[in-house]
Amino acid sequence: MKFKLKVWRQKTATAPGKLVEYQAKDVSPNTSFLEMLDVVNEGLVAQGKEPIAFDSDCREGICGTCSLTINGEAHGPDHPGAACEVYMRRFKDGETIVVEPFRAKPFPLIKDLVVDRSALDRIVQAGGFIAARAGSAPEANSILVPKHEADRSMEAAACIGCGACAAACPNASAMLFTAAKVSHLAFLPQGQPERTTRVLKMVTAMDAEGFGNCTNTYECEAVCPASISASLIAKLNREYAIASLKRRAGE
Amino acid sequence: MIGTLDSRIPSGPLAQKWATHKDHARLVSPNNRRKFQVIVVGSGLAGGAAAATLGELGYNVKCFCYQDSPRRAHSIAAQGGINAAKNYQNDGDSVFRLFYDTIKGGDFRSREANVYRLAEVSNLIIDHCVEQGVPFAREYGGLLANRSFGGAQVSRTFYARGQTGQQLLLGAYQALCRQIAAGTVAMFPQTEMLDLVLVDGHAKGIITRSLVTGKIAAHAADAVVLATGGYGNVFYLSTNARGCNVTATYRAYKKGALFANPCFTQIHPTCIPVSGQNQSKLTLMSESLRNDGRVWVPKKAGDKRSPKQIPEEERDYYLERKYPSFGNLAPRDISSRAAKEVCDEGRGVGESGRGVYLDFADAINRVGEQTIRERYGNLFHIYEKITGENAYERPMRIYPAVHYTMGGLWVDYNLMSNIPGLHVIGEANFSDHGANRLGASALMQGLADGYFVLPYTLPVYLAGQIGKRPPTDHQEFCKAEDEVRARTTKLLSINGSRSVDSFHRELGFLLWDKCGMARNTRGLREALTWIPEMREQFWRDVRVPGIGKEFNQSLERAGRVADFLEFAELMCIDALTRDESCGGHFREEHQTPDGEALRDDEHFADVFAWEYQGNGSIAAPKLHREPLVFETVELTQRSYK
Numbered sequence: 010m011k012f013k014l015k016v017w018r019q020k021t022a023t024a025p026g027k028l029v030e031y032q033a034k035d036v037s038p039n040t041s042f043l044e045m046l047d048v049v050n051e052g053l054v055a056q057g058k059e060p061i062a063f064d065s066d067c068r069e070g071i072c073g074t075c076s077l078t079i080n081g082e083a084h085g086p087d088h089p090g091a092a093c094e095v096y097m098r099r100f101k102d103g104e105t106i107v108v109e110p111f112r113a114k115p116f117p118l119i120k121d122l123v124v125d126r127s128a129l130d131r132i133v134q135a136g137g138f139i140a141a142r143a144g145s146a147p148e149a150n151s152i153l154v155p156k157h158e159a160d161r162s163m164e165a166a167a168c169i170g171c172g173a174c175a176a177a178c179p180n181a182s183a184m185l186f187t188a189a190k191v192s193h194l195a196f197l198p199q200g201q202p203e204r205t206t207r208v209l210k211m212v213t214a215m216d217a218e219g220f221g222n223c224t225n226t227y228e229c230e231a232v233c234p235a236s237i238s239a240s241l242i243a244k245l246n247r248e249y250a251i252a253s254l255k256r257r258a259g260e
Numbered sequence: 261m262i263g264t265l266d267s268r269i270p271s272g273p274l275a276q277k278w279a280t281h282k283d284h285a286r287l288v289s290p291n292n293r294r295k296f297q298v299i300v301v302g303s304g305l306a307g308g309a310a311a312a313t314l315g316e317l318g319y320n321v322k323c324f325c326y327q328d329s330p331r332r333a334h335s336i337a338a339q340g341g342i343n344a345a346k347n348y349q350n351d352g353d354s355v356f357r358l359f360y361d362t363i364k365g366g367d368f369r370s371r372e373a374n375v376y377r378l379a380e381v382s383n384l385i386i387d388h389c390v391e392q393g394v395p396f397a398r399e400y401g402g403l404l405a406n407r408s409f410g411g412a413q414v415s416r417t418f419y420a421r422g423q424t425g426q427q428l429l430l431g432a433y434q435a436l437c438r439q440i441a442a443g444t445v446a447m448f449p450q451t452e453m454l455d456l457v458l459v460d461g462h463a464k465g466i467i468t469r470s471l472v473t474g475k476i477a478a479h480a481a482d483a484v485v486l487a488t489g490g491y492g493n494v495f496y497l498s499t500n501a502r503g504c505n506v507t508a509t510y511r512a513y514k515k516g517a518l519f520a521n522p523c524f525t526q527i528h529p530t531c532i533p534v535s536g537q538n539q540s541k542l543t544l545m546s547e548s549l550r551n552d553g554r555v556w557v558p559k560k561a562g563d564k565r566s567p568k569q570i571p572e573e574e575r576d577y578y579l580e581r582k583y584p585s586f587g588n589l590a591p592r593d594i595s596s597r598a599a600k601e602v603c604d605e606g607r608g609v610g611e612s613g614r615g616v617y618l619d620f621a622d623a624i625n626r627v628g629e630q631t632i633r634e635r636y637g638n639l640f641h642i643y644e645k646i647t648g649e650n651a652y653e654r655p656m657r658i659y660p661a662v663h664y665t666m667g668g669l670w671v672d673y674n675l676m677s678n679i680p681g682l683h684v685i686g687e688a689n690f691s692d693h694g695a696n697r698l699g700a701s702a703l704m705q706g707l708a709d710g711y712f713v714l715p716y717t718l719p720v721y722l723a724g725q726i727g728k729r730p731p732t733d734h735q736e737f738c739k740a741e742d743e744v745r746a747r748t749t750k751l752l753s754i755n756g757s758r759s760v761d762s763f764h765r766e767l768g769f770l771l772w773d774k775c776g777m778a779r780n781t782r783g784l785r786e787a788l789t790w791i792p793e794m795r796e797q798f799w800r801d802v803r804v805p806g807i808g809k810e811f812n813q814s815l816e817r818a819g820r821v822a823d824f825l826e827f828a829e830l831m832c833i834d835a836l837t838r839d840e841s842c843g844g845h846f847r848e849e850h851q852t853p854d855g856e857a858l859r860d861d862e863h864f865a866d867v868f869a870w871e872y873q874g875n876g877s878i879a880a881p882k883l884h885r886e887p888l889v890f891e892t893v894e895l896t897q898r899s900y901k
Binding site: 021037039040041043044045047048051054055057058059060062064065066067068069070071072073074087090094096098119120123125126127129130133134135136137138139140141142143144145146147148149150152153154155156159160162163166167169170193194196197199200 | 535541
């Protein structure tokens with residue numbers, strides 16, 4: 010197969026960027042999208058040019074490092090899945106493919122297709138944890154968790170922290186990300202003591218990072234590689250409302 | 261050499277050693293802890309857990325990782341589960357049995373005392389992770405669920421769907437985030453350690469490069485902890501993440517830390533087979549699949565019929581046939597070799613002929629597709645993404661791939677290397693898995709070291725070190741920084757004709773061929789003549805575009821591949837010197853009549869710890885041997901029949 014690529018190139022955070030055209034030739038349909046970019050990069054190095062900078066690590070959809078917007082879709086056409094799980098058999102031979110970084114104001118660009126997503130870490134640092142010191146835990150089976158609750162917690166905990174939700178959202182909202190973390194811990198008995206403060210702190214941090222608000226367009230859910238349900242955003246809103254009321258009532 | 265090869269294993273009965281050691285170990289009092297600065301390199305299960313726990317205790321911690329967030333460390337990709345001796349299934353498990361299975365699984369090439377301690381603390385890990393909010397699988401009554409893994413006849417593996425590593429790492433990451441917010445841990449993401457700094461023979465700091473700005477910086481500390489994972493990427497194609505590398509441990513080796521058993525690498529039996537030339541990495545299909553999947557190939561060589569057309573009596577379920585008591589759950593080294601053997605006989609499946617079937621048809625008939633989907637849904641999904649095939653309808657094709665490295669820096673019972681102050685935890689050390697690691701034991705070891713061992717053993721060193729932290733303008737820091745700068749400049753200035761990846765690929769294929777699933781004297785000698793030539797060519801002809809003071813992925817990789825090109829030689833020397841077969845180290849010259857690994861306990865029941873003397877033409881590394889003393893277990897020919 011062969012493809013025409015239009016790839017976002019930008020040398021530094023402040024330099025102007027633009028789409029640059031490249032050809033990808035003799036591509037096997039069983040090549041992954043990132044491997045196709047590897048081959049293009051090998052060609053660029055051979056010509057003495059700078060290769061395209063893009064992020065990836067595990068290349069099996071779990072680490073959340075890869076962050077490409079392919080033909081306008083965060084993580085490309087093969088949902089649910091990360092960009093590293095997109096294979097070239099998904100595209101038509103001869104197709105033009107536009108490759109851009111994840112774009113959201115709280116994700117400043119580093120180079121070409123690489124952005125800084127540390128804003129997501131800071132939301133977790135604000136309260137996305139259970140304060141449990143190593144060595145202080147009770148026997149694991151002493152607290153029962155109904156399977157249904159454990160499953161719901163697991164579904165929320167599956168978030169890979171890639172930031173596609175914010176990149177796909179017209180408002181650059183990170184509500185799905187925050188909702189996933191808040192819900193993961195709120196569904197579990199161990200998460201109850203800090204439930205109120207956790208959601209308040211995380212939402213405050215999310216707003217401070219400059220992420221926008223949710224206006225129910227559900228682009229986040231559509232591109233989420235971990236199939237996190239947008240219904241968790243409603244849960245986040247409920248958690249936040251109840252926590253705010255409790256806080257106001259002085260609890 | 262620096263220090264001695266003293267394992268510092270406490271005396272007394274095996275089951276009492278750890279308790280006795282803790283009772284008598286030196287402590288650092290709470291108000292003194294904040295006077296110490298500890299560097300932790302790596303933020304996976306071992307490093308993340310250690311940094312968080314040391315922070316909780318009140319030490320000042322600096323934690324470094326090359327990823328853009330500590331949550332992305334490669335522990336995240338572990339799928340199947342984590343072992344613990346809880347005996348929740350009432351099926352005969354115990355701390356001793358977990359210990360014994362691990363020692364036997366490692367083909368009697370690990371230390372009894374370390375492995376026993378690992379089994380002992382395994383239960384604490386499960387308690388702690390549950391408390392952190394790790395959503396382990398549960399039964400309908402709300403109790404924790406278990407499944408079986410290879411090399412054990414009990415169900416002791418705890419799991420969170422096929423994403424156990426991710427969930428355990430998020431637990432450690434959240435604990436780390438809490439400490440970052442509390443100010444006890446300073447996190448340095450996208451920062452790579454490029455050298456270790458020794459002052460008066462003690463590890464007192466590191467030199468790093470920011471992967472974003474290219475800035476090279478010195479960091480001083482009272483102790484350094486390496487939790488930088490394994491070196492499987494030396495093979496180019498492996499299940500490791502693209503960024504995994506040997507640089508931190510190799511740099512420490514070049515500064516005098518001993519590297520132990522580097523040839524002990526694990527080839528995992530169930531990975532998606534290689535397809536095409538441009539493949540950049542291999543993907544594991546969790547061993548847990550062998551709970552329900554049956555492994556087979558056609559009985560006839562060259563049988564190209566589709567799997568459904570091959571009738572039952574013409575299939576060879578070779579693991580069940582050869583190892584009836586463990587069947588499809590035979591340990592990894594044994595299952596991998598068995599797959600290689602049937603493929604070598606021309607009975608492999610798929611286009612390349614390097615593949616075997618992992619078939620779920622029987623399990624689906626027995627428990628229904630829905631149950632299989634619940635157990636392994638995400639794995640079937642990954643499989644379909646990569647191969648375009650639906651494994652509910654046709655068997656998966658799998659083949660062994662490099663997955664884990666049991667070798668690593670030599671450490672004593674306190675997890676300290678021979679360099680005072682340099683501690684090594686998780687996959688980066690050598691101590692617990694011998695010549696073969698059992699499934700679901702890597703997560704156990706990483707978290708054991710990070711949460712429950714290092715926090716007790718680090719004070720043994722630190723207690724004597726108050727006020728001994730050197731300033732970063734000490735001449736040793738300046739010297740190391742200059743060396744790092746010079747090396748970076750050199751890599752950028754060669755401006756040859758070949759890409760970094762082309763060298764990495766060439767090295768990897770050579771190693772897979774000569775130092776992979778089977779090794780022999782001739783092949784290893786060939787590799788040892790090729791590697792120095794490849795290295796010489798690299799330093800003459802590599803092309804690294806861009807500059808040092810910027811985000812430069814080619815430069816990052818060039819540094820790592822340069823270290824792989826040296827480290828590969830050490831691996832082959834180790835493989836050649838260990839003139840026996842054991843676990844994953846299969847020397848073709850040493851096998852039983854039915855093709856199993858044949859150990860030579862009389863000559864090789866030792867840890868091989870190598871001391872750097874220079875590479876290739878300069879000088880061969882110097883071998884130090886730590887005899888393995890078995891007080892409790894009897895060394896037997898490992899049998900899973």
